[in-house]
Amino acid sequence: MTAFLVRRIALIFPTLFFVSVLIFGLQQLLPGDPAVTMAGEEQDPAVIAYLRQKYHLDEPLPVRYALWVEGVVQGDLGESIRIKRPVKDLIIEKLPVTGELAGLAMLVAIAIGVPAGILAAVKHDTAIDYGATMVALWGISMPNFWLGIMLILLFSVTLGWLPASGFVPPDESLKQNLLTLVMPAFVLGNAIAAVMMRHTRSAMLQVLSADYVRTARAKGLSQTSVVLRHALRNALIPVVTLGALEFGGLLSGAVLTEQVFTIPGFGKLIVDAVFNRDYAVVQGVVLCTAFAYIMLNLVADIAYVLINPRLSA
Amino acid sequence: MRLTRILAAVTLVAAGLTANIADAQTTLRIGLAEDPDILDPTLARTFVGRIVFAAMCDKLVDISADLKIVPQLATEWHWVDDNKGLVMTLRQGVKFQDGEKMDAAAVKFSIERHLTMPGSNRKAEISAVKSVEIVDDHTVKLVLDKPFAPLLAQLSDRAGMIVSPKAAQAEGDKFGDHPVCAGPYKFTERVAQDRIVLDRFPDYWNKDAVHFDRIVYLPVPDATVRLANLQSGQFDLIERLAATDLDAASKDSRLKIATITSLAYEGITINLNNGERAKHPLGQDKRVREALELSIDRNALNQVVFNGQFTPGNQWEAPSSPWYVKSIPIPARDVAKAKSLLAAAGVPHPSFTLMVPNNTEATNESQVIQSMAAEAGFDIKLQSTEFASSLDLASKGDFEAYQIGWSGRTDPDGNIYNFVGCKAPPALNAAKYCNPEVDAALDAARAASTDDARMAQYTIVAQHILADRPIIYLYHRRWLYAMNAGLSGFTPYPDGLIRPQGIEMK
Numbered sequence: 001m002t003a004f005l006v007r008r009i010a011l012i013f014p015t016l017f018f019v020s021v022l023i024f025g026l027q028q029l030l031p032g033d034p035a036v037t038m039a040g041e042e043q044d045p046a047v048i049a050y051l052r053q054k055y056h057l058d059e060p061l062p063v064r065y066a067l068w069v070e071g072v073v074q075g076d077l078g079e080s081i082r083i084k085r086p087v088k089d090l091i092i093e094k095l096p097v098t099g100e101l102a103g104l105a106m107l108v109a110i111a112i113g114v115p116a117g118i119l120a121a122v123k124h125d126t127a128i129d130y131g132a133t134m135v136a137l138w139g140i141s142m143p144n145f146w147l148g149i150m151l152i153l154l155f156s157v158t159l160g161w162l163p164a165s166g167f168v169p170p171d172e173s174l175k176q177n178l179l180t181l182v183m184p185a186f187v188l189g190n191a192i193a194a195v196m197m198r199h200t201r202s203a204m205l206q207v208l209s210a211d212y213v214r215t216a217r218a219k220g221l222s223q224t225s226v227v228l229r230h231a232l233r234n235a236l237i238p239v240v241t242l243g244a245l246e247f248g249g250l251l252s253g254a255v256l257t258e259q260v261f262t263i264p265g266f267g268k269l270i271v272d273a274v275f276n277r278d279y280a281v282v283q284g285v286v287l288c289t290a291f292a293y294i295m296l297n298l299v300a301d302i303a304y305v306l307i308n309p310r311l312s313a
Numbered sequence: 314m315r316l317t318r319i320l321a322a323v324t325l326v327a328a329g330l331t332a333n334i335a336d337a338q339t340t341l342r343i344g345l346a347e348d349p350d351i352l353d354p355t356l357a358r359t360f361v362g363r364i365v366f367a368a369m370c371d372k373l374v375d376i377s378a379d380l381k382i383v384p385q386l387a388t389e390w391h392w393v394d395d396n397k398g399l400v401m402t403l404r405q406g407v408k409f410q411d412g413e414k415m416d417a418a419a420v421k422f423s424i425e426r427h428l429t430m431p432g433s434n435r436k437a438e439i440s441a442v443k444s445v446e447i448v449d450d451h452t453v454k455l456v457l458d459k460p461f462a463p464l465l466a467q468l469s470d471r472a473g474m475i476v477s478p479k480a481a482q483a484e485g486d487k488f489g490d491h492p493v494c495a496g497p498y499k500f501t502e503r504v505a506q507d508r509i510v511l512d513r514f515p516d517y518w519n520k521d522a523v524h525f526d527r528i529v530y531l532p533v534p535d536a537t538v539r540l541a542n543l544q545s546g547q548f549d550l551i552e553r554l555a556a557t558d559l560d561a562a563s564k565d566s567r568l569k570i571a572t573i574t575s576l577a578y579e580g581i582t583i584n585l586n587n588g589e590r591a592k593h594p595l596g597q598d599k600r601v602r603e604a605l606e607l608s609i610d611r612n613a614l615n616q617v618v619f620n621g622q623f624t625p626g627n628q629w630e631a632p633s634s635p636w637y638v639k640s641i642p643i644p645a646r647d648v649a650k651a652k653s654l655l656a657a658a659g660v661p662h663p664s665f666t667l668m669v670p671n672n673t674e675a676t677n678e679s680q681v682i683q684s685m686a687a688e689a690g691f692d693i694k695l696q697s698t699e700f701a702s703s704l705d706l707a708s709k710g711d712f713e714a715y716q717i718g719w720s721g722r723t724d725p726d727g728n729i730y731n732f733v734g735c736k737a738p739p740a741l742n743a744a745k746y747c748n749p750e751v752d753a754a755l756d757a758a759r760a761a762s763t764d765d766a767r768m769a770q771y772t773i774v775a776q777h778i779l780a781d782r783p784i785i786y787l788y789h790r791r792w793l794y795a796m797n798a799g800l801s802g803f804t805p806y807p808d809g810l811i812r813p814q815g816i817e818m819k
Contacts, residue, residue: 082350
């Protein structure tokens with residue numbers, strides 16, 4: 001287990017280096033000059049020249065990369081050109097918001113997806129299975145943007161039960177905080193639940209026909225015990241992988257959903273930054289989410305081993 | 314029985330939530346279409362930021378709804394030294410939000426800050442000002458190197474905002490994080506992309522006109538969601554209601570609407586002289602450009618794309634503006650004449666690419682133009698381009714025609730000088746139009762001392778520009794606001810700003 005962990009952790013650094021080169025390089029391919037974009041409507045040449053010089057936009061690419069890496073190593077991710085605030089502060093401000101939304105969305109996804117998948121597999125080829133599959137298809141094919149607007153029209157405009165958009169920090173009012181997140185968490189969780197249900201179902205079907213499950217049944221164990229204690233444990237491995245990937249995806253920003261519900265998280269931050277050519281913000285956020293992805297995958301790998309110790313070899 | 318109980322419970326919960334949403338009305342919640350940039354009047358550059366400044370930072374002068382210059386921090390002003398000096402008398406007893414005194418020294422400090430701070434977006438607006446002299450505690454004299462008629466209009470915007478010298482010196486280029494001005498509301502808190510909170514400044518010089526304890530600005534980019542927030546009672550006022558939502562909002566008894574024609578214009582900029590892509594019948598032959606203009610029915614465009622809510626136009630000023638050149642009205646659509654012009658130019662079927670920012674409204678508009686122009690023989694290819702990229706391509710001359718507008722300024726100089734002048738920045742004069750007669754008239758308009766003399770010069774400019782067509786002007790937006798029906802005292806202004814003075818909940 002230790003050797004496994006050391007191997008995995010050692011891989012983090014080259015991966016991050018590769019990611020940093022990639023984001024830095026790819027961003028330069030974007031047409032549009034940040035100084036021109038930031039100079040505003042007036043396009044005063046003196047302001048453009050000043051911005052170029054201040055943010056080192058007139059330096060060659062490798063020099064800019066070196067300057068950026070030097071800052072990152074010292075914990076300085078640069079400054080947003082648009083609102084002149086340190087990128088680190090923006091990330092610290094947005095991370096809990098996106099984290100909470102992602103966590104709630106995963107809760108919704110797991111609460112719906114896993115039990116529905118188990119049920120569909122156990123009641124294979126019955127009305128329950130078909131019903132669950134249909135609901136899953138509905139969840140996958142429903143565009144987030146559209147579902148979000150429909151929920152707002154129903155629950156906010158017509159019924160007036162939930163706030164239409166925005167975000168209230170939990171320390172200000174936990175009730176308002178949860179009320180603002182109910183709809184976005186459902187929209188995001190709904191789509192993931194569908195995928196999760198499909199994966200749980202197929203993994204369970206495979207496991208339920210395995211020899212050791214037949215043996216367990218032959219020993220006279222109850223259906224609940226066979227399904228939950230013996231089959232589910234193994235069937236969960238692909239589901240954990242999927243969960244980690246989806247959670248990583250949510251952390252990197254649920255762009256459309258955050259846009260519709262005006263949740264000030266990573267998604268909105270990065271979209272605004274790309275449109276405004278606020279390079280430092282894009283780089284900082286992508287680096288941060290890449291790191292989160294890597295850590296989540298590490299956690300997933302550790303979870304496999306805990307679920308199935310044979311994998312540690 | 315059980316169902317009844319569930320229904321009762323749901324109703325109770327819903328009632329509780331609704332009560333919670335509509336909390337005590339001493340807060341005015343305004344839905345903005347974008348998140349403002351830095352809140353420093355010297356460095357700021359976005360339109361939406363000016364909405365927040367309107368509540369936070371008073372200016373030397375303001376404009377009235379009919380575009381007259383009216384007193385704000387300055388109560389009186391007059392030109393001296395052959396229009397090379399502007400003497401302004403300041404209002405007495407005005408305090409900044411940090412308790413400091415607003416006086417001549419503070420005005421001198423603020424104007425000099427606008428002129429000298431690195432990265433200042435105000436410098437170009439008031440570059441005619443050479444120095445600021447303190448005449449006495451409440452009188453300043455702005456000394457100009459040459460007469461500059463648009464100066465007062467510039468001072469009615471960010472360049473005229475006076476900041477607390479003490480706070481500005483202490484904060485340096487971080488002043489935008491904690492701005493301190495002399496407006497009705499003081500800065501309290503900002504969460505990027507989420508909200509900006511301002512609280513009433515109890516010592517404001519005109520405090521009787523201020524009725525809310527707090528204003529919260531909430532950026533919501535999606536117009537439908539902005540409206541939904543208003544309908545569900547979470548917002549009290551929203552700006553830039555979508556023209557297509559106007560019908561629905563007007564029919565909602567909980568809401569009321571306010572509109573006014575904006576200072577902005579939208580049009581098509583044509584590459585006349587900016588690199589290789591200008592070498593093209595549309596760029597080289599003004600008969601082809603005239604044919605393009607004649608093929609477009611501005612009224613139909615307004616009806617189809619904007620529900621008839623915007624104002625068709627053919628100049629940089631709207632037909633309702635006192636600066637509109639009435640001798641050159643909007644040309645009617647004339648497909649036959651367009652065809653004969655194209656035949657005379659020897660290109661009966663000219664083809665060109667129209668670069669269009671990739672938002673829904675602009676795309677719809679370009680499709681209507683494409684089909685109208687096709688009837689006259691034009692083959693327009695639409696190139697939908699992300700906004701920042703389109704700006705870059707335009708300034709580099711990598712375009713043939715570009716559908717782009719301008720948010721508009723109070724003084725006509727701000728709507729024309731930098732778009733057609735020979736020395737204008739390439740990003741604004743993307744057509745690279747240059748005509749010495751136009752330049753001379755534009756400069757003469759800046760130096761003229763009366764409105765009539767200025768208008769005579771703008772008439773000359775219009776005669777050239779509307780015949781040469783570096784820009785084909787199409788329409789002027791209307792500012793559309795929707796608000797809670799209980800809100801009173803809101804006045805729309807052509808500059809689109811929301812001035813909180815007078816707004817109250819009845």
